Amino acid sequence: MTSETAALRAVLLDPHPIWLDAVQLVLDRVGMQVVAKTTSGSEAATLVVEHRPDLLTVEIDALPGEPDGLDVLRQGCTAVPELRAIVLSAHHDPAHIDGALAAGAAAYVVKTAHPDDVASAVRQAFDHSVFMPSGQPAPGVPAEPARRGRPGGLTRRELEILKLVAEGQSNAAVARLLWVTEQTVKFHLSNVYRKLDVANRTEASRWAQLNGVLPSDEASVA
Numbered sequence: 001m002t003s004e005t006a007a008l009r010a011v012l013l014d015p016h017p018i019w020l021d022a023v024q025l026v027l028d029r030v031g032m033q034v035v036a037k038t039t040s041g042s043e044a045a046t047l048v049v050e051h052r053p054d055l056l057t058v059e060i061d062a063l064p065g066e067p068d069g070l071d072v073l074r075q076g077c078t079a080v081p082e083l084r085a086i087v088l089s090a091h092h093d094p095a096h097i098d099g100a101l102a103a104g105a106a107a108y109v110v111k112t113a114h115p116d117d118v119a120s121a122v123r124q125a126f127d128h129s130v131f132m133p134s135g136q137p138a139p140g141v142p143a144e145p146a147r148r149g150r151p152g153g154l155t156r157r158e159l160e161i162l163k164l165v166a167e168g169q170s171n172a173a174v175a176r177l178l179w180v181t182e183q184t185v186k187f188h189l190s191n192v193y194r195k196l197d198v199a200n201r202t203e204a205s206r207w208a209q210l211n212g213v214l215p216s217d218e219a220s221v222a
Contacts, residue, residue, distance in 0.1 A: 012037035
Protein backbone atom coordinates (compact mmCIF):
# COMPACT_ATOMS: atom_id res chain seq x y z
CA MET A 1 0.00 0.00 0.00
CA THR A 2 1.41 3.39 -0.98
CA SER A 3 0.86 6.68 0.81
CA GLU A 4 -0.82 8.04 -2.32
CA THR A 5 -3.47 5.32 -2.54
CA ALA A 6 -3.94 5.29 1.22
CA ALA A 7 -4.88 8.97 0.97
CA LEU A 8 -8.01 8.03 -1.01
CA ARG A 9 -11.02 7.71 1.26
CA ALA A 10 -14.41 6.03 0.92
CA VAL A 11 -17.90 6.10 2.44
CA LEU A 12 -20.00 2.94 2.11
CA LEU A 13 -23.79 2.55 2.08
CA ASP A 14 -25.64 -0.76 2.12
CA PRO A 15 -28.75 -1.83 4.06
CA HIS A 16 -27.01 -5.09 5.01
CA PRO A 17 -24.04 -4.81 7.40
CA ILE A 18 -22.43 -8.00 6.05
CA TRP A 19 -22.04 -6.35 2.64
CA LEU A 20 -20.48 -3.27 4.21
CA ASP A 21 -17.82 -5.50 5.74
CA ALA A 22 -17.30 -7.37 2.45
CA VAL A 23 -16.85 -4.16 0.44
CA GLN A 24 -14.44 -2.79 3.02
CA LEU A 25 -12.26 -5.89 2.61
CA VAL A 26 -12.07 -5.27 -1.15
CA LEU A 27 -11.25 -1.59 -0.68
CA ASP A 28 -8.55 -2.48 1.83
CA ARG A 29 -6.96 -4.62 -0.89
CA VAL A 30 -6.72 -1.68 -3.31
CA GLY A 31 -5.36 0.68 -0.66
CA MET A 32 -8.42 2.81 0.04
CA GLN A 33 -9.32 4.00 3.52
CA VAL A 34 -12.95 3.50 4.57
CA VAL A 35 -13.72 6.54 6.71
CA ALA A 36 -17.37 5.63 7.34
CA LYS A 37 -19.95 2.97 6.54
CA THR A 38 -23.65 2.91 7.28
CA THR A 39 -26.94 1.16 6.55
CA SER A 40 -28.80 4.50 6.56
CA GLY A 41 -29.17 6.51 3.36
CA SER A 42 -29.78 9.76 5.19
CA GLU A 43 -26.71 9.20 7.34
CA ALA A 44 -24.65 8.36 4.26
CA ALA A 45 -25.59 11.68 2.66
CA THR A 46 -24.49 13.47 5.82
CA LEU A 47 -21.24 11.52 5.97
CA VAL A 48 -20.38 12.48 2.39
CA VAL A 49 -20.75 16.15 3.25
CA GLU A 50 -18.79 15.70 6.47
CA HIS A 51 -15.88 13.64 5.12
CA ARG A 52 -15.87 14.71 1.44
CA PRO A 53 -14.57 11.27 0.41
CA ASP A 54 -13.06 10.31 -2.91
CA LEU A 55 -15.38 7.32 -3.34
CA LEU A 56 -18.97 6.48 -2.43
CA THR A 57 -20.32 2.95 -2.82
CA VAL A 58 -24.07 2.39 -2.62
CA GLU A 59 -26.67 -0.35 -2.90
CA ILE A 60 -29.85 0.85 -4.63
CA ASP A 61 -32.19 -0.82 -2.13
CA ALA A 62 -32.79 0.98 1.14
CA LEU A 63 -34.11 0.35 4.63
CA PRO A 64 -37.76 1.37 5.19
CA GLY A 65 -38.11 5.15 5.47
CA GLU A 66 -34.62 5.81 4.13
CA PRO A 67 -33.63 7.37 0.77
CA ASP A 68 -32.45 4.77 -1.72
CA GLY A 69 -28.90 4.52 -2.98
CA LEU A 70 -29.51 6.52 -6.15
CA ASP A 71 -30.94 9.44 -4.17
CA VAL A 72 -27.86 9.36 -1.95
CA LEU A 73 -25.64 9.15 -5.02
CA ARG A 74 -27.26 12.24 -6.57
CA GLN A 75 -27.02 14.18 -3.32
CA GLY A 76 -23.39 13.16 -2.88
CA CYS A 77 -22.36 14.15 -6.40
CA THR A 78 -24.07 17.51 -5.95
CA ALA A 79 -22.39 18.17 -2.60
CA VAL A 80 -18.97 16.88 -3.70
CA PRO A 81 -18.63 17.33 -7.49
CA GLU A 82 -15.33 15.42 -7.64
CA LEU A 83 -16.87 12.38 -5.88
CA ARG A 84 -16.67 9.04 -7.69
CA ALA A 85 -19.57 6.68 -7.01
CA ILE A 86 -19.96 2.96 -7.62
CA VAL A 87 -23.23 1.07 -7.34
CA LEU A 88 -22.88 -2.44 -5.90
CA SER A 89 -26.32 -3.95 -6.28
CA ALA A 90 -28.25 -7.20 -6.33
CA HIS A 91 -30.24 -5.87 -9.29
CA HIS A 92 -28.95 -6.75 -12.76
CA ASP A 93 -31.68 -5.50 -15.08
CA PRO A 94 -30.99 -2.73 -17.64
CA ALA A 95 -33.40 -0.28 -15.99
CA HIS A 96 -31.47 -0.25 -12.71
CA ILE A 97 -28.10 -0.14 -14.47
CA ASP A 98 -29.13 2.72 -16.76
CA GLY A 99 -30.68 4.58 -13.83
CA ALA A 100 -27.49 4.29 -11.81
CA LEU A 101 -25.29 5.55 -14.64
CA ALA A 102 -27.71 8.41 -15.32
CA ALA A 103 -27.58 9.36 -11.63
CA GLY A 104 -23.81 9.77 -11.88
CA ALA A 105 -22.33 6.35 -11.05
CA ALA A 106 -18.87 5.73 -12.46
CA ALA A 107 -19.51 1.99 -12.54
CA TYR A 108 -22.20 -0.57 -11.78
CA VAL A 109 -21.22 -3.92 -10.29
CA VAL A 110 -23.64 -6.77 -9.66
CA LYS A 111 -23.19 -8.39 -6.26
CA THR A 112 -22.60 -11.79 -7.82
CA ALA A 113 -19.34 -10.42 -9.26
CA HIS A 114 -15.97 -11.73 -8.12
CA PRO A 115 -14.07 -9.48 -5.67
CA ASP A 116 -11.48 -8.93 -8.42
CA ASP A 117 -14.23 -7.32 -10.50
CA VAL A 118 -15.13 -4.95 -7.68
CA ALA A 119 -11.48 -4.01 -7.22
CA SER A 120 -11.15 -3.43 -10.96
CA ALA A 121 -14.25 -1.22 -10.99
CA VAL A 122 -12.80 0.90 -8.18
CA ARG A 123 -9.52 1.35 -10.04
CA GLN A 124 -11.26 2.18 -13.31
CA ALA A 125 -13.53 4.73 -11.63
CA PHE A 126 -10.37 6.71 -10.86
CA ASP A 127 -8.78 5.98 -14.23
CA HIS A 128 -11.45 7.80 -16.26
CA SER A 129 -12.25 4.71 -18.31
CA VAL A 130 -15.39 2.86 -19.34
CA PHE A 131 -18.22 5.00 -17.97
CA MET A 132 -16.06 8.07 -17.29
CA PRO A 133 -15.01 10.76 -19.81
CA SER A 134 -11.60 10.24 -21.34
CA GLY A 135 -8.69 11.98 -19.68
CA GLN A 136 -5.70 11.50 -17.44
CA PRO A 137 -5.86 9.22 -14.40
CA ALA A 138 -6.69 10.93 -11.13
CA PRO A 139 -3.63 12.06 -9.15
CA GLY A 140 -2.31 9.45 -6.76
CA VAL A 141 -3.99 6.46 -8.43
CA PRO A 142 -1.58 4.36 -10.47
CA ALA A 143 -2.69 2.25 -13.39
CA GLU A 144 -3.59 -1.28 -12.41
CA PRO A 145 -0.37 -3.27 -12.04
CA ALA A 146 0.30 -6.32 -14.18
CA ARG A 147 -0.65 -9.61 -12.55
CA ARG A 148 2.14 -12.15 -12.41
CA GLY A 149 1.34 -14.83 -14.94
CA ARG A 150 -1.56 -12.88 -16.47
CA PRO A 151 -0.85 -11.52 -19.97
CA GLY A 152 -1.31 -7.82 -20.60
CA GLY A 153 -1.86 -6.99 -16.94
CA LEU A 154 -5.44 -8.28 -17.21
CA THR A 155 -7.45 -9.27 -14.16
CA ARG A 156 -8.67 -12.84 -13.79
CA ARG A 157 -12.16 -11.89 -15.04
CA GLU A 158 -10.83 -9.77 -17.93
CA LEU A 159 -8.69 -12.69 -19.09
CA GLU A 160 -11.65 -15.04 -18.77
CA ILE A 161 -13.82 -12.76 -20.91
CA LEU A 162 -11.05 -12.27 -23.48
CA LYS A 163 -10.72 -16.03 -23.91
CA LEU A 164 -14.46 -16.42 -24.49
CA VAL A 165 -14.54 -13.53 -26.96
CA ALA A 166 -11.54 -14.95 -28.80
CA GLU A 167 -13.40 -18.24 -29.06
CA GLY A 168 -16.15 -16.38 -30.91
CA GLN A 169 -18.70 -15.92 -28.12
CA SER A 170 -21.01 -12.89 -28.32
CA ASN A 171 -21.39 -10.50 -25.40
CA ALA A 172 -24.78 -12.04 -24.62
CA ALA A 173 -23.31 -15.55 -24.64
CA VAL A 174 -20.42 -14.49 -22.40
CA ALA A 175 -22.88 -12.88 -19.98
CA ARG A 176 -24.92 -16.10 -19.78
CA LEU A 177 -21.85 -18.28 -19.31
CA LEU A 178 -20.47 -16.12 -16.49
CA TRP A 179 -23.82 -15.24 -14.89
CA VAL A 180 -23.29 -11.49 -15.28
CA THR A 181 -25.04 -8.75 -17.24
CA GLU A 182 -24.08 -7.73 -20.77
CA GLN A 183 -23.27 -4.30 -19.29
CA THR A 184 -20.69 -5.96 -17.05
CA VAL A 185 -19.19 -7.78 -20.04
CA LYS A 186 -18.95 -4.49 -21.96
CA PHE A 187 -17.33 -2.88 -18.91
CA HIS A 188 -14.59 -5.50 -18.79
CA LEU A 189 -14.12 -5.56 -22.56
CA SER A 190 -13.55 -1.81 -22.55
CA ASN A 191 -10.84 -2.33 -19.95
CA VAL A 192 -9.31 -5.14 -22.03
CA TYR A 193 -9.20 -2.94 -25.15
CA ARG A 194 -7.56 -0.10 -23.21
CA LYS A 195 -4.94 -2.30 -21.55
CA LEU A 196 -4.05 -4.12 -24.77
CA ASP A 197 -4.22 -0.93 -26.87
CA VAL A 198 -6.67 -2.46 -29.34
CA ALA A 199 -9.81 -1.02 -30.88
CA ASN A 200 -12.26 -3.92 -31.05
CA ARG A 201 -12.94 -7.59 -30.35
CA THR A 202 -11.26 -8.71 -33.60
CA GLU A 203 -7.98 -7.04 -32.62
CA ALA A 204 -8.33 -8.33 -29.05
CA SER A 205 -8.88 -11.88 -30.34
CA ARG A 206 -5.83 -11.61 -32.55
CA TRP A 207 -3.79 -10.34 -29.58
CA ALA A 208 -4.98 -13.31 -27.54
CA GLN A 209 -3.88 -15.71 -30.26
CA LEU A 210 -0.46 -14.13 -30.70
CA ASN A 211 0.24 -13.89 -26.98
CA GLY A 212 -0.60 -17.44 -26.00
CA VAL A 213 -3.87 -16.74 -24.24
CA LEU A 214 -5.38 -19.68 -26.15
CA PRO A 215 -4.14 -22.14 -28.78
CA SER A 216 -3.95 -20.58 -32.23
CA ASP A 217 -6.34 -23.12 -33.73
CA GLU A 218 -9.03 -22.15 -31.18
CA ALA A 219 -8.87 -18.39 -31.76
CA SER A 220 -11.78 -17.00 -33.73
CA VAL A 221 -11.78 -13.44 -34.96
CA ALA A 222 -15.32 -13.39 -36.22
